Amino acid sequence: MPVTRQGTNDAMTPESIQAMIDRAIQRNSTHTQDDGSQSSGGGIRRPVQPTRVCSYPDFMKCQPLNFKGTEGVVGLSQWLKKMESVFHISDCAIENQVKFATCTLLGVALTWWNGHVRTLGNDAAYAMSWGTFKKKLTDKYYPNGEIKKLEIELWNLKVRGNDVAAYTQRFQELALMCTKFLADETAKIDKYIGGLPDNIHGNVMSARPMTLNFAIELANDLIDQKLRTYAERQAENKRKLDNNNHDQQQLLKKQYVVQDYVVGSGEKKPYGGSKPLCRKCNYHHERECAPKCTNCKKFGHLAKDCWHPINANNQRTITCYECGNQGHYRSDCPV
Structure with missing residues (x-):
């Protein structure tokens, strides 16, 4: 039975049907791949950006560590871990890992790598895998004795x-x-x-x-x-010690005050000088004793020169039989 369109009397041949199918497939393929504006489910699809290859500046922006060969086993281990982390962050291609990593070698480590390059050649040396390079490096700076x-x-x-x-x-x-x-x-x-x-x-x-x-x-x-x-314990002990020292100082001050009061009220302080003790006046001095006033009983002047009022008992003139001077007895004569 011939195939007809709905509402028309025109017949469609198998060739025309196949042509329609081919145009639909081509239209759908062109719309999906070239435009990238619609997905198979009818949604909006963003254009796919091609993956950018990691360059050497991109690799260096990740700040890889340098290795001089003198850092020891710990330094080498840290350098290897950091380098593998930089490979992952920068999406470094496998064929560029050894090439970029060896640019961070310095000192004796760089000399060691240059020796390998001269022996193997540039192409063979930089075509080495990261695992092979890591083993060579660890064999050199990671000996079993260490x-x-x-x-x-x-x-x-x-x-x-x-x-x-x-x-x-x-x-x-x-x-x-x-x-x-x-x-x-x-x-x-x-x-x-x-x-x-x-x-x-x-x-x-x-x-x-x-x-x-x-x-x-x-x-x-x-x-x-x-x-x-x-x-906290040290601070607490220090505080207690300071309080005890303060209390002791206050107690010593009180004791000193009591001692000073006792000495000043009746006790005589001991003599601390070097002058001899006089038997007549019972004082320490080197020269002759000072005259003693019979009126006021003080040393340094006679009764006639005394400025104190003369007692009634001392109105009679007293004469010393030793020196002949008046104002004292022979027992009180300073000569």
Whole structure:
């Protein structure tokens, strides 16, 4: 039966039907691929941008580390980790990884790489994979003897004093290299807790941390709390000591005041000079005794020169039989 259009009497041949199908397919393909404005579901599709190849300036913008060959095993491990991170961030192509990475070599490390380039040639050297280059570099600056030394250091590593931060940093550095010594996370946690000081070791152990990061955070929190408590105790002891010293000083001042009052009220202070004691006047001096007034009983003047009123009992003139002067008796004669 011939195929007819609805509402018309014109017949459609198989050739015309196939032509319509081809035009529809071509129209749909052109609209999807060239314009990129509609998707198969009728939505809006953005044009697809081609992936840009990572260039050397793009690689250097990620600030890769330099390696001189004198940083030791720790420095080499940090350089390798940083370089692999830069590869991932910059989307560096596999064929450019060794080429870009070797541009960060300096000093003896650059001399070592230039020797490989001369031996293998530029094309073969820079066609090397990152894994092969990493193995050659670790064989050169990562000898087995050095790893053994680091394992011994890690085995004996402990916290010095209360410096948990320095212990943690060194432990993490050594754990990156001693992968055979610390095979899994549990071994790392046990070794880390084993090096902690006694004042926090039991608390961290009883918490049963499941990850190394949790054990590190717990140890730092505990040691900070211990140090704060110790500082508070020191401040409290200092305050009490200052108060005790103040109280003692006040007590000594009171004692000095009492002693001064007792000495001033009746006691005679001992003589501290070097002059001899006179038997007549009972004072310390070197020359002859000063005259003593019979009126006021004071030394330094006679009764005739006394400015005090003359007593009635002393109105009679007194004469010394020793010197002949008036105003004193022979027993009081200064000669």
